[in-house]
Amino acid sequence: MKLSKNHSFHIVKREPPVWYIGLAIRAAAVILALIVSGVIITLLTDKNPIAIYASMIDGAFGMDIRIWSLFQDVAILLCISLAVTPAFKMKFWNCGAEGQVLIGGLATVAVMMFLGDKLPLPILLIIMIAASIIASIIWAVLPAIFKAYWNTNETLFTLMMNYVAIQFVSYFLKSFVKTGSGVLFPMPEFGLPVLFGKQYLLNIIIVAVMTVLVYIYLKYTKHGYEISVVGESENTANYIGINVKKVIIRTLVVSGALCGIAGLLLVGGTNHTINVETAGGRGFTAIMVSWLAKFNPIFMVFTSFLIVFLQKGASQVSTDFRIPQAISDIVTGIILFFIIGCEFFLNYKIVVTKSVKEEK
Amino acid sequence: MKKIFALVLSLAIALSMCVALTGCGEEKKELLGMSKSPLDAPAITVDYEIPKDFKIGFICLHDENSTYDLNFLNAVDAIQEAAGLTDEQVIVKVNVGEDDACYNMAKDLATQGCDIIFANSFGHESFMIKAAKEFPDVQFCHATGTKAHTENLPNYHNAFASIYEGRYLAGVAAGLKLNEMIEAGDIKAEEAKMGYVGAYTYAEVISGYTSFYLGAKSVCPSVTMDVQFTGSWYDPTEEKNAAEALIDKDCVLISQHADSMGAPGACEAAGIPNVSYNGSTYESCPETFIVSSRINWAPYYNYIIKQVVKGEAIAADWCGGIEEGSVVLTGINLDVAAEGTVDKITDTVKGLKDGSIKVFDTKNFTVEGKELTTYLADVDDMGDYKPDTEVVEGGAFNESVKRSAPYFDLKIDGITRLNEKF
Numbered sequence: 001m002k003l004s005k006n007h008s009f010h011i012v013k014r015e016p017p018v019w020y021i022g023l024a025i026r027a028a029a030v031i032l033a034l035i036v037s038g039v040i041i042t043l044l045t046d047k048n049p050i051a052i053y054a055s056m057i058d059g060a061f062g063m064d065i066r067i068w069s070l071f072q073d074v075a076i077l078l079c080i081s082l083a084v085t086p087a088f089k090m091k092f093w094n095c096g097a098e099g100q101v102l103i104g105g106l107a108t109v110a111v112m113m114f115l116g117d118k119l120p121l122p123i124l125l126i127i128m129i130a131a132s133i134i135a136s137i138i139w140a141v142l143p144a145i146f147k148a149y150w151n152t153n154e155t156l157f158t159l160m161m162n163y164v165a166i167q168f169v170s171y172f173l174k175s176f177v178k179t180g181s182g183v184l185f186p187m188p189e190f191g192l193p194v195l196f197g198k199q200y201l202l203n204i205i206i207v208a209v210m211t212v213l214v215y216i217y218l219k220y221t222k223h224g225y226e227i228s229v230v231g232e233s234e235n236t237a238n239y240i241g242i243n244v245k246k247v248i249i250r251t252l253v254v255s256g257a258l259c260g261i262a263g264l265l266l267v268g269g270t271n272h273t274i275n276v277e278t279a280g281g282r283g284f285t286a287i288m289v290s291w292l293a294k295f296n297p298i299f300m301v302f303t304s305f306l307i308v309f310l311q312k313g314a315s316q317v318s319t320d321f322r323i324p325q326a327i328s329d330i331v332t333g334i335i336l337f338f339i340i341g342c343e344f345f346l347n348y349k350i351v352v353t354k355s356v357k358e359e360k
Numbered sequence: 361m362k363k364i365f366a367l368v369l370s371l372a373i374a375l376s377m378c379v380a381l382t383g384c385g386e387e388k389k390e391l392l393g394m395s396k397s398p399l400d401a402p403a404i405t406v407d408y409e410i411p412k413d414f415k416i417g418f419i420c421l422h423d424e425n426s427t428y429d430l431n432f433l434n435a436v437d438a439i440q441e442a443a444g445l446t447d448e449q450v451i452v453k454v455n456v457g458e459d460d461a462c463y464n465m466a467k468d469l470a471t472q473g474c475d476i477i478f479a480n481s482f483g484h485e486s487f488m489i490k491a492a493k494e495f496p497d498v499q500f501c502h503a504t505g506t507k508a509h510t511e512n513l514p515n516y517h518n519a520f521a522s523i524y525e526g527r528y529l530a531g532v533a534a535g536l537k538l539n540e541m542i543e544a545g546d547i548k549a550e551e552a553k554m555g556y557v558g559a560y561t562y563a564e565v566i567s568g569y570t571s572f573y574l575g576a577k578s579v580c581p582s583v584t585m586d587v588q589f590t591g592s593w594y595d596p597t598e599e600k601n602a603a604e605a606l607i608d609k610d611c612v613l614i615s616q617h618a619d620s621m622g623a624p625g626a627c628e629a630a631g632i633p634n635v636s637y638n639g640s641t642y643e644s645c646p647e648t649f650i651v652s653s654r655i656n657w658a659p660y661y662n663y664i665i666k667q668v669v670k671g672e673a674i675a676a677d678w679c680g681g682i683e684e685g686s687v688v689l690t691g692i693n694l695d696v697a698a699e700g701t702v703d704k705i706t707d708t709v710k711g712l713k714d715g716s717i718k719v720f721d722t723k724n725f726t727v728e729g730k731e732l733t734t735y736l737a738d739v740d741d742m743g744d745y746k747p748d749t750e751v752v753e754g755g756a757f758n759e760s761v762k763r764s765a766p767y768f769d770l771k772i773d774g775i776t777r778l779n780e781k782f
Contacts, residue, residue, distance in 0.1 A: 063471055069464050171589055178767075179738070180562040182591070183458065183483040188490075271459040275483065278459065319453055325423055 002271030009352045016346060024340055033338035038333040049323050052331075059316020060309045070312055074201035075207040076266060077302040080282050081289040082207075082214045082297055084145045086138075086251045088287070089218065090231045092147065094252070096158025097259055098283025099165035100139045102276075104263025106169055107135035109184070109274045112267075113176065116190040124190060128268050133260035139165065140256025141249060146244040162283070166276050173275065186272035192265075203340045212259065215297040217254075227251055259283075292339065310335060373555045394642055394691035398527065398705045400654045402685040404442035408666050415449050416665065417469030419462060421481035423454040426594055427638040428619040432480045432503070434541050434639075435657035442658075443665065458483025466491035475668050478661070479503070490546055492516040499674055503657070504564065506765045508676040510740050518676040519660050520764035522685035524571035525712050526653030528719045529633045531575020532708050533651045533701050537633055540579045540698035547612055549582040555606025556587045557599050557616035557623045561780060567588075567759060567766035568617045571719045572635070573775055578717075578724070579704070586611060588778045596620040605778075607632050624649065633696055640690040650697045651705075652690045659684045679764040682713055720757035725772045732757065737767040759781055 016022065038049030046106035060070050080097050087094040111128045119127070173182045195201040218224040226247045230237045237244050262282075265273055289307060293299035314328030418436055422429045433452065440450045449561050451474065456465050462484045469477050470491065478501045485505040492500040492515050501517045502508070508518035538552040554576060557566045569587055576583045588606055590598040599622025603614050603669050615635040618625040621644065627634035627709050628645040636645075636652035659680050667674045682684025692701050712715035722732045736747035741763045759768050771777070 063468070065468050065471060069468075132603060174560075174591060180456075180560050181482055181564075182560050182562070182593075186486050273459065273486075275458060277457055280457065315453075315455070319451060321445060322452070325455060 009350050011348050012351050013347065014349045022346055025346060026339070029338045029342035030335070032165035033335040036338070037334040041327070041331065045321065045323050047323070051348060052292045052317050052321070055317045055320045056313025059314075060312040062316075068151075068198070068200050070308060071204055072270070073312070074301075074305050075200070075204045075306045076262060076270075077282050077285060077289060077308055078300055079207045079262040079265060079284040080279075081293075081300050081304055082210055083255050083262060084283075084286050085214065085290045085295050085297065085300070086218065086227055087255045088290055090227045090249065090251050091246065092144070092248060093155045094140070094158050094255060095287070096110060096156055096161045096283070097255075097286055098138065098255055098279045099158070099162035099278045099284065100136045100259035101263045101266065101283055102162075102165040102169055102274075103139045104132035104136035104260035105278050106165070106263075106266035106275050107131040107171060107260075108264050108267040109187075110172070112187050112272070113184075113189040116187060119261065121190070125192065125268075129264060131265040133257045134267070136260030136263060137253050137256035140259065142342075144180075144249045148248045169274060169276050169278075182276070184273045188272045190268075191272045192269040200270070203269045205267065206261070210261065210302060211297050211343065214258070216294070218297065223247075223250070223254075226278065273342070288336075292343075306339075307336075365413040376424035379533065380754075382433040382599045392694035393534075394640075395702050397689050397691045397695050398680065398702050399526075399687070399689040399709050401688045402657065403436075404438060404658055404662055405478070406443045406662065408669055410443055410445065410665065410669050413473070414445075414665075414669060415451065415457075415474045416445075416474065416476045416478070417464055417466075417472070417474040419450040419454065419469070419477065419479040419484060420452070420454045420694070421456065421458065421484070422594065422619075427621070427657045428593070429454065429480065431638045431654055432657055436659060442662070450531055456484075458487075462475075462491050463487035467494065467499065470495040474498060476501060476664055478664070489513065489516055495566075499664065499668055501660075501674065504555075504765055506763060509640045509763050514673070517664075517674045517676055517678065518764050519680075520760060520766070521655040521660075521684075521728065522679055522681040522760050523653065523655050523687055524766065525682055525720050526655075526687040526689060526761055527568050527571040528712070529705050530615070530637075530651055530653045531572040531577075531710055531747075532579055532635075532705055533575075533637050533692065533697055534572070534615065535576035535579035535583060535706060536698040536701050537613060537650060537696070538576065541612060543578075551610070551612070552580055552583045553609075553611050553613045554583060554585045554691050555603070555609070555611030556585055557602040557606070557618055559593045559618045560588050560591065561589060561777070563769040564766045565617045566770070567768035568770055570616075570725075570768060570770070570775065571773075572615055573722055574719060575580050577774065578708075583774070585775045586778050587775060589780070590618055592618070594619045596625075599623045602627045603627060603638070604630070609778075640695055642690070646693070646695070648696060649693050651692045651701075654688060654690070655680075656686050656688045659686050677764040679760045682709065718756040720759055720768065722752065722755055722757065727770055727772055729773065732770070735770065737762070737769070739763050739767055 007255055041047060041049050041052055056078060061067055080101060084094050084097050108128050108131060111131045115124055115127060139161055143154050146152040147154045173184055176353040178186050203264050208350060229242055230244055230247050234244050241276055266278055271278060287302045292303040310332040313331050317328045376488045384540055404506050418532050420429045420432055420507040424430045424433055436452060449471060453465050456462050458481055466477050466488055480503045482504045485502055485507055488500050488502050491509055492513050496515055499515050501519060503519050508516055510734060534554060541547050542549050542552060556569045558569055573585045586606055586609060588602040590602050592598060592605045599618045599620050603623040603626035606614060613633045614623060614627050617637060624634050624641040624645045627648045632648060633648050633650055635644060638654050642649045660678060664674050708717060731754055737749055737751045737754045739749040751758050751762060757768060760766055
């Protein structure tokens with residue numbers, strides 16, 4: 001059939017399909033993505049795509065160490081995703097989680113370094129927790145105050161705060177690492193406790209509890225309701241008597257505090273040191289995790305798992321087949337593209353309209 | 361009408377391109393290209409039997425896009441080929457951060473059955489030591505680290521190379537280039553100022569730029585040098601900015617200790633001669649590249665594999681030199697380097713080999729106007745930052761003797777640090 005010039009199409013929003021059809025469409029998208037990326041890998045590298053998928057699964061689940069590491073990385077990414085979610089739900093575009101996490105980590109490491117051998121461990125831990133949360137709150141609430149009172153652009157403001165945080169970390173490493181190497185040796189003796197000899201267990205438990213709490217906070221509390229209303233329409237919020245300024249600032253305090261916990265877990269619970277790569281781009285990946293899950297903390301468990309699985313798998317593929325990591329990253333990109341793409345088709349449909357006059 | 365106009369326009373563009381290209385062709389002189397290296401990487405001899413189940417794992421901070429990591433990866437390929445190891449026996453992990461990820465990866469590789477695990481970045485050290493304690497049957501080797509000789513773990517080892525000798529040789533090439541500029545009347549003798557882009561005010565960097573400077577000074581006595589630090593081991597933009605700042609300060613030749621193409625690229629754009637590091641940058645900078653020194657890691661890989669398959673101990677500190685083939689130079693760009701550079705470097709190599717030339721001979725430099733007779737360096741890196749070991753013996757500062765990683769961190773006369781914040 002030939003589409004004449006007078007044919008046109010437009011996009012119409014549609015009712016979300018029943019859950020099992022939605023699930024089937026998503027599954028189809030993933031399978032389609034795997035096929036397309038398989039074809040591309042074969043064309044680029046003449047490797048067998050099935051072997052590549054096997055290698056991805058091996059990279060994520062191949063041994064105990066890898067499974068622990070997978071859940072640890074999911075926990076940290078999920079923690080930061082939970083942190084950005086209240087702000088995003090309010091349509092406050094917080095692109096500063098990277099800096100908020102880093103500054104929380106910096107506060108933690110500073111406490112470990114300067115007070116570590118002066119205080120008993122329980123008191124030290126309390127100070128570490130307080131310091132990281134307060135530092136991150138400051139980093140998140142500054143742009144919120146400016147947004148609430150002077151309507152400044154929060155995207156730019158939070159982005160810029162990332163660079164300030166990175167420079168603070170650089171400055172700290174320069175000033176307090178006396179050899180000049182810029183590498184601070186880890187201080188595991190002042191870290192968070194290790195449960196049952198499993199290094200990451202505490203991190204995973206803390207984030208699991210946080211997930212439930214954030215879910216309840218957003219869904220069943222008055223605060224959560226106010227966030228939704230401000231996100232949908234500030235005018236409506238004003239009309240029904242919600243103090244929008246207060247909600248913006250309060251929500252970013254919550255966001256910052258959760259980032260502070262992420263910084264604490266990364267530094268106090270995992271690395272016991274800091275460098276400018278400690279947040280490692282998770283502050284930005286978290287935005288994708290949150291969006292993919294439509295700001296639902298329970299779904300975020302799955303979306304953060306998906307992203308971490310793809311990262312781990314891609315790294316293993318690049319090792320097993322001696323191909324540059326860039327090719328594995330292309331595969332990850334394709335899979336994400338299809339998943340995000342199918343969300344579009346779940347929410348909208350394309351309608352082709354026939355014109356009245358048809359050309360021959 | 362529009363079509364005709366477009367046609368005319370495209371014809372005009374095509375025509376002008378032809379003119380421009382032929383114009384370039386006429387101006388271009390015959391290129392001499394690169395010489396053979398005066399200090400090349402030797403062939404690797406594997407005179408031992410490697411069992412089929414032998415495995416070695418490599419952990420790298422970045423991937424092949426960083427010149428520092430590429431140098432390690434090339435050596436991995438070289439030893440794999442020479443020793444006839446399969447891809448299953450050589451596991452390479454790139455982009456492993458200097459944090460818990462390194463510890464995790466080291467454990468992962470040990471569980472996969474690696475007999476040796478090698479990590480290439482300074483910040484990996486603590487995490488390698490942590491893993492080494494958990495896997496006493498696996499050998500952990502670490503480049504640039506400082507703690508092996510104090511940790512006393514039988515399965516944890518540091519390695520480096522006397523790259524200060526390579527820097528010195530590269531400095532000789534730089535000095536000869538300055539002499540050529542002075543003779544041609546381009547600059548006066550007292551204007552012979554070099555610029556150096558450094559990463560941190562860390563001993564490895566200080567040792568590197570000081571030996572480079574002393575090499576240049578050995579042939580061009582009036583030379584001085586400015587050093588600009590970037591505060592990062594890898595930052596293309598900052599390194600480019602630093603090189604441009606140095607060129608603005610009338611530096612007539614640039615070298616660098618930082619891992620990106622930032623500084624060489626800035627030199628090519630400004631037409632300022634550049635002495636490179638970690639490998640040749642001739643391909644992208646044919647009009648300014650002179651020579652590059654680098655550490656060849658293949659001899660060390662060969663050594664650790666040999667020790668492990670023979671069941672013998674690996675030295676806690678291993679510092680390869682010219683003799684071992686650990687310090688090498690690229691070829692010399694004959695279009696940029698001064699005449700006679702290849703011969704002069706060949707002579708200097710001989711002198712370094714037979715000991716008649718010592719890079720840090722105390723007669724060749726002064727600190728605050730005085731000759732150095734004694735110096736305590738912080739060799740035992742115990743976190744106390746306290747100097748502990750006498751390193752001036754026999755009329756020279758003995759670099760990389762007390763431990764493999766460099767510890768020369770003096771400020772000698774003739775070198776100005778422009779920014780010490782890093």
